[in-house]
Amino acid sequence: MKRYVAGLLVFSMAGIAFAAPATCDYGVYGESGKSLVVISNPTAGGASAPERYTFLDGHRGDVNGNDAPVRCEQGVVSVRQPDGRYLAQAKVALRETPTRFTSHGTELAGVLIEPAQFNGKPPLVVFVHGSEKTPGIGGYYPLVFAAEGLAVFAYDKRGTGASGGDYTQNFELLADDAAAALDQARKLAAGRYSRAGFFGGSQGGWVAPRAAALAHADYVAVGFGLVMTPLEEDQQQVVLEMREKGYDAAALAKAREVTDATGALMASHFTAGYDQLAAVKRKFANEAWLHTIEGEFTGELLAEPEADLRRTGAPRHDNLNLLWNYDATAAIRSLSVPQLWVLAGDDREAPGSVTRERLAALKHEGKPIDLYVFPHTDHGMYEFVQNPDGSRRVTRITDGYFRLLADWIRQQDTLPYGTGERIP
Incomplete structure (x- = not known):
């Protein structure tokens, strides 16, 4: 994962016209049981960049972009219907509890997001950042999890957003922060969740397993991460x-x-x-x-x-305190709780062949690891079109990926998950 690139993935975006910034609240919009859309903070481009929309099937883009299916006008989110009309969408009610907590003397900002109406006790998932410097609060992953009916705790990594401290990529320090985040989430959601664990994407795959051991989590899910130094x-x-x-x-x-x-x-x-x-x-x-x-x-x-x-x-x-020989295998081997690993089949930034081999070996040792691979996807689980010069143009996050994460965390299994293949 590139150390100097903000965000989980960077591809060529030549020829795309960027929209003017929208003015709609971040959140989940639509009618429960139907197609929901998440409005989240920009993933790149600074404060002047437009908000992003994300459908649960993986389609993403800029709100108000050219021919975008999602518009924001005067605070109203509208989604294009099959007949071409744009229909206003109500914001889904969520229970949001802002908070601040401390790790190694640094105060970090977090928010607990829960369904407004409970049908039983949903699982609780703490979102662990990748290498991005964008804030975790207001990002699309926590809101997608919330749209899937999970209780989610998001926090701004140290040195980003409303959190204090200096930005770092020291996995051990970040794991301590993530463990403190889960401790705070458990306190805030006491009595209202079933089990609690972590999801880490990209570089978060190095952090989440170590945090799970520290916090005695019930599970760990990783997207497009690595089991190597x-x-x-x-x-x-x-x-x-x-x-x-x-x-x-x-x-x-x-x-x-x-x-x-x-x-x-x-x-x-x-x-x-x-x-x-x-x-x-x-x-x-x-x-x-x-x-x-x-x-x-x-x-x-x-x-x-x-x-x-x-x-x-x-x-x-070498200015981010990275642990160049970090033993990811040892961190995973130390866990006895269920783990889900989802790999991108054609990942250029985090090539997956060695990771697959090592996860297979850990499964052979008896570790409770579920492994899925989505073919023809690159880092971030993005489907792409490859240009004649070898560069890639992303199209969408692959369908089934978000649903797989949510179902697995809920301990459900509703195959198939798009093109995802479960590796025995």
């Missing part, structure tokens, strides 16, 4: 890039020498590894593939002179 993620991205370009096994082995060198530099926090990096750059200087590598960070390190890396490499490339 951040260093392995970079290596797997480079391998996938080269395979897509048609390079053979011999070239892949050489590329792994390069990622070993860049990884050693990162893992040392730029205190060692310069000689190793210089050696592989000399060794493969005449290889065409060396100058096309991107990865998570390898391409950036290869492109810079050693003098610049020695002088400013750490503050520019």
Whole structure:
């Protein structure tokens, strides 16, 4: 997951005209039992960006965008009907309880979102951020969960939104924050929920299992996450890039020498590894593939002179307290509660082959893990169209993904879930 990119996914959006900012309240709109739509905060573009709409079938876009099926005018949300007319939608009543809680001396902002009318006790899910810097409160995931009838606790990651502290990607600190969030959610929803756990997307897949162990959660669900170290993620991205370009096994082995060198530099926090990096750059200087590598960070390190890396490499490339050798497998192995892992079948940012192998091995050890893969989806569970130059244009979040998450958390099973495949 890119360290410097806000949001869960970035693709080419060339040619799309952005709408003027809307003025409707964030929330869930429509009639229960029918097609509901979530209005949430912008995922990119700053304060001037338009709000986003998200249907539970995965269709998303900008409110008031060109030919958008969702409009907001004078505070009224309208949805296009099959006959082309726009019909005003009522806001679904939800019980929202703002709160503040503390983790490691830092005050964090959160909100508990519950169905206004209870039919039994719904499960409680704490939403764990990915690498994005956008606030968790007002985002689409918590509101989608609420639209599915779950009780949800969302909070702004430290250093974002209304929370204090400095932004970080230190998984251990973020897991402590998430555990504190679940503790606060349990207090606020006492007596009104059945079981409580976490959902983590992308980088949240490194955080949620550790938080679950700390907070004694009842379950963990992860979307498009990884069971590997951040260093392995970079290596797997480079391998996938080269395979897509048609390079053979011999070239892949050489590329792994390069990622070993860049990884050693990162893992040392730029205190060692310069000689190793210089050696592989000399060794493969005449290889065409060396100058096309991107990865998570390898391409950036290869492109810079050693003098610049020695002088400013750490503050520019290693400034988020990332644990480069974080043992994700150990965090999962420590859990005995049910886990759901949902992978994108063609994920370029978080290639899933190694993750699938390790989850299969953990299942073989007896860990209660359910694994689903949605084919022809990229990071974020986005379906896409691949352009002739290899770039991708996203179309929607794949159908069935949101329903799978909600059903699994509810301990239900209403197959099929779109194109999702359950891996035995």
